[in-house]
Amino acid sequence: MRDLGLQRARKYGWPNTYTFTKAMGEMVLGKFKEDIALVIIRPTMITSTLKHPFPGWIEGVRTVNSFVVGFGTGRLTCYPGDPQSIVDIIPADMVVNAMMVSMATHVDKTTHLIFHVGSSSSNPVPYHRVRDNIVRFFTRQPWVRKDGTPVLVRRPIQLPSRVAARIYMELLYFIPIRILGIVNAASCRHFDRIYLDLSKKANFLMRLVDLFTPYLFFNRIFDDMNAERLRNAAKEMSGDIENEISNFDPRSINWDDYLMHTHIPGLVKYSFKR
Numbered sequence: 188m189r190d191l192g193l194q195r196a197r198k199y200g201w202p203n204t205y206t207f208t209k210a211m212g213e214m215v216l217g218k219f220k221e222d223i224a225l226v227i228i229r230p231t232m233i234t235s236t237l238k239h240p241f242p243g244w245i246e247g248v249r250t251v252n253s254f255v256v257g258f259g260t261g262r263l264t265c266y267p268g269d270p271q272s273i274v275d276i277i278p279a280d281m282v283v284n285a286m287m288v289s290m291a292t293h294v295d296k297t298t299h300l301i302f303h304v305g306s307s308s309s310n311p312v313p314y315h316r317v318r319d320n321i322v323r324f325f326t327r328q329p330w331v332r333k334d335g336t337p338v339l340v341r342r343p344i345q346l347p348s349r350v351a352a353r354i355y356m357e358l359l360y361f362i363p364i365r366i367l368g369i370v371n372a373a374s375c376r377h378f379d380r381i382y383l384d385l386s387k388k389a390n391f392l393m394r395l396v397d398l399f400t401p402y403l404f405f406n407r408i409f410d411d412m413n414a415e416r417l418r419n420a421a422k423e424m425s426g427d428i429e430n431e432i433s434n435f436d437p438r439s440i441n442w443d444d445y446l447m448h449t450h451i452p453g454l455v456k457y458s459f460k461r
Contacts (some may be wrong), residue, residue: 202401206221217299224296226289230282231305232350232402235453237440239280243453250402251276253395255321255454259330261338262391265355267346268403270315275307275409279433285414288421288433302417306437307408308413314403318343320446330459339381349404352396360389 189204195205216225232254235245248256251274257263285304293300306312322342329337346352364385371378396403414435421433 191312195424203398220299222297222379224293225299226293227301228282228286228289228437229301229303230285231277231303231307233279233282234276235278235450236446237278237449238279239283242449243456245279245450245453245457247279248454248458250399251317252454252458253399255304255451256459257391258321258343259325259338259455259459260400261340262388263343263395264341265333265344265346265352265392265448266318266397267352267400268409269347269406270313270318270345270404272314273307273408274317275305276312276316276317277305277435278440278450281437284433284435285417286426288417288424288435292417301414302414302433303409303411304414305409305411308411310437310440310442311408315345316442318345320443321352321451324447324451330455351399356389356392356396360385360392361414364389 192204192207196202196204199207201207201210210211212358213227216227226441232250235408245252254263254266258266285302289300289302303341326457327340329339331337344355346355364382367378367382371382418436422432
């Protein structure tokens with residue numbers, strides 16, 4: 188079913204089943220909403236909370252966080268993707284704030300509005316900046332394995348194109364795995380552990396590349412003019428009082444500080460598994 192879903196999504200122009208089913212949901216709502224107000228929030232890649240309920244809270248490992256976990260645990264030694272592309276991330280609490288404000292401001296209307304809640308337009312952060320903060324964090328604070336040994340990391344190899352990623356995988360993993368498989372079979376599985384370990388690393392990296400290729404080499408930004416109007420409406424509602432509950436302005440985020448002192452520490456605390 189997973190393979191069939193992916194095949195069908197790509198047939199209709201969607202990179203994966205996630206985006207395909209989101210689009211299907213929007214179509215259903217748009218067709219059957221009648222005179223009910225419809226507000227659709229489209230967040231970009233959601234990261235850990237900026238402030239609420241407390242900084243750094245997150246559940247699970249998704250999107251860009253897979254690369255943080257892979258690098259920090261030593262399973263990822265390369266970073267596929269264009270280093271100049273924009274990584275459109277937004278903290279989870281800002282997404283929640285946008286949802287609450289959009290409901291409060293459209294409750295008595297019959298509009299059909301879509302809000303892109305992200306950062307690529309208002310406060311863009313390039314891929315290389317995210318990568319450098321990840322490397323800096325785990326260089327200073329290595330993750331510690333179950334046996335008490337730290338994972339020592341080194342600067343990953345950047346693979347700036349799909350072709351570079353394929354060549355890297357072929358030379359570093361697939362050719363050695365094929366050779367090792369033959370040697371392992373001839374030696375009565377003497378190299379089983381090395382073979383399985385190399386295969387796991389290759390499968391992990393290939394899964395990341397397959398899942399996130401549409402985003403790793405994506406050189407566009409999302410227009411958030413509707414979200415900007417919503418932010419202005421929130422300011423009018425709160426007056427001169429600073430209301431953090433209605434704050435979802437990415438321009439208030441210092442990305443280096445957030446990544447180094449909030450997001451990555453939160454991910455290590457709540458999502459890393461020993």
